[in-house]
Amino acid sequence: MAVEAQGGQKTAGIKPATGKLGIMVVGMGAVATTLIAGVEAVRRGLAKPIGSLTQMGTIRLGKRTDGNSPLIKDFVPLASLDDIVFTGWDIFDDNVYEAAAHAKVLDHDHLQQIRPFLEAIQPMPAVFDQHYVKRLNGTRVKKGKHKCDLAQQVIADIQNFQKTVDRVVVLWAGSTEIYLEPTEVHQSIAAFEKGMVDNDPSIAPSQIYAYAALKCGVPFANGAPNLTVDLPCMVELSRQNSAPITGKDFKTGQTFMKTVLAPAFKARMLGVSGWYSTNILGNRDGEVLDDPESFKTKEESKLGVLDYILQPELYPDLYKDIYHKVRINYYPPRGDNKEGWDNIDIFGWLGYPMQIKVDFLCRDSILAAPIALDLVLFLDLAKRTPQLANIGIQEWLSFYWKSPQTAPGLYPEHDLFIQLMKLKNTLRHIMGEDLITHLGLEYYD
Numbered sequence: 001m002a003v004e005a006q007g008g009q010k011t012a013g014i015k016p017a018t019g020k021l022g023i024m025v026v027g028m029g030a031v032a033t034t035l036i037a038g039v040e041a042v043r044r045g046l047a048k049p050i051g052s053l054t055q056m057g058t059i060r061l062g063k064r065t066d067g068n069s070p071l072i073k074d075f076v077p078l079a080s081l082d083d084i085v086f087t088g089w090d091i092f093d094d095n096v097y098e099a100a101a102h103a104k105v106l107d108h109d110h111l112q113q114i115r116p117f118l119e120a121i122q123p124m125p126a127v128f129d130q131h132y133v134k135r136l137n138g139t140r141v142k143k144g145k146h147k148c149d150l151a152q153q154v155i156a157d158i159q160n161f162q163k164t165v166d167r168v169v170v171l172w173a174g175s176t177e178i179y180l181e182p183t184e185v186h187q188s189i190a191a192f193e194k195g196m197v198d199n200d201p202s203i204a205p206s207q208i209y210a211y212a213a214l215k216c217g218v219p220f221a222n223g224a225p226n227l228t229v230d231l232p233c234m235v236e237l238s239r240q241n242s243a244p245i246t247g248k249d250f251k252t253g254q255t256f257m258k259t260v261l262a263p264a265f266k267a268r269m270l271g272v273s274g275w276y277s278t279n280i281l282g283n284r285d286g287e288v289l290d291d292p293e294s295f296k297t298k299e300e301s302k303l304g305v306l307d308y309i310l311q312p313e314l315y316p317d318l319y320k321d322i323y324h325k326v327r328i329n330y331y332p333p334r335g336d337n338k339e340g341w342d343n344i345d346i347f348g349w350l351g352y353p354m355q356i357k358v359d360f361l362c363r364d365s366i367l368a369a370p371i372a373l374d375l376v377l378f379l380d381l382a383k384r385t386p387q388l389a390n391i392g393i394q395e396w397l398s399f400y401w402k403s404p405q406t407a408p409g410l411y412p413e414h415d416l417f418i419q420l421m422k423l424k425n426t427l428r429h430i431m432g433e434d435l436i437t438h439l440g441l442e443y444y445d
């Protein structure tokens with residue numbers, strides 16, 4: 001592999017992260033405002049980027065005895081936080097300060113310190129249709145003859161922003177849409193474009209933003225469980241325009257815990273007979289998910305992980321009869337401070353039953369913001385990396401998703417630590433470093 005020296009780094013043909021990185025966020029609610037306020041707070045030295053692998057994580061290079069573990073951000077050429085510029089879209093008029101105050105994730109003092117910066121970011125009018133998010137009623141919504149016209153307006157927004165920055169990534173942090181399944185209209189770019197002109201109901205607003213981004217050659221990350229880029233037409237567009245895509249639905253609280261605990265049970269060959277997960281949540285996301293059609297989208301995303309991790313077809317004695325239930329209850333007093341409660345019925349030697357209870361009193365957007373940051377930085381890296389830019393789906397970013405996206409026919413890897421190894425080995429690979437397999441026999445020669 002051609003590895004050239006550049007700025008003290010081996011960059012394997014990766015274009016440097018010079019200039020401004022523009023992040024366009026669809027939906028400037030709790031997650032988006034916590035991300036934007038957090039990046040600004042970190043830039044001003046008011047806080048640390050805790051929870052962000054790109055900012056705080058290290059990567060071992062070479063043997064354990066080499067003692068070489070640089071920070072990831074010093075190893076791969078990532079955009080600096082100082083070079084990030086934010087804009088976005090929302091259906092409400094609020095600027096980012098007002099939206100952050102409404103979301104009540106960050107406290108008053110934190111927000112006051114960066115208030116003018118946040119007030120200066122005003123979302124653009126959105127592509128929105130209440131059919132797809134029943135509990136919201138938008139006031140700042142684009143108008144157009146048909147969905148194709150709306151897509152052209154989003155393309156114009158992206159192109160205008162592109163004139164002011166060097167590179168762009170689009171992040172969906174908008175609400176969860178109703179449950180949709182792929183139809184004929186999603187099978188090719190041509191069918192999708194015709195479907196937009198025909199106002200096909202299986203084309204949701206999130207798909208219109210994704211189409212616009214990919215059409216502009218811009219990477220797209222989907223923080224919600226919506227059917228958006230996990231479609232043949234979007235994969236085709238992503239590859240055609242070198243615009244990386246990846247999975248969906250940030251893996252933050254309960255599912256994060258699930259993808260840590262389930263591999264542990266399987267590693268020890270402990271059985272699982274039941275896993276009951278419930279949540280109480282009082283933010284706008286919770287209100288949207290109170291609608292059964294939006295909840296179904298979330299439920300599908302949350303339910304998928306256990307089957308893939310536990311592989312009941314390989315271990316029928318341990319996991320064949322597992323009863324898995326997920327509930328989300330809207331409970332306004334808690335706001336963004338979700339409580340995720342799990343009861344896990346496991347069984348051990350000779351089938352004797354045991355129970356584990358997990359009660360995660362988390363803060364939803366505090367967990368999601370660093371994931372959103374890492375994703376946009378890594379997608380921007382993928383776009384600049386010759387080995388990654390044209391492949392479409394970035395499976396190495398599965399680490400961040402409840403529903404990782406894979407090549408057709410390939411089952412997704414949900415185990416958090418396998419995902420982390422895959423991510424770090426991808427970084428080593430693109431930088432021309434040896435992969436780490438953890439074999440380790442060389443230490444005993």
Ligand SMILES: NC(=O)c1ccc[n+]([C@@H]2O[C@H](COP(=O)([O-])OP(=O)(O)OC[C@H]3O[C@@H](n4cnc5c(N)ncnc54)[C@H](O)[C@@H]3O)[C@@H](O)[C@H]2O)c1
Nearest residue numbers: 027029030031090126174175176224250252284285364368
């Ligand atoms: N916070 C977490 O831990 C977490 C984890 C996984 C997934 N998510 C998902 O991330 C998304 C955002 O979560 P949140 O807590 O910030 O929700 P939120 O309700 O605070 O923010 C969503 C914003 O999107 C806007 N919106 C909705 N449809 C839009 C459209 N078509 N165009 C532009 N804006 C639109 C809404 O007006 C709102 O301001 C949700 O879908 C949620 O399910 C969050």
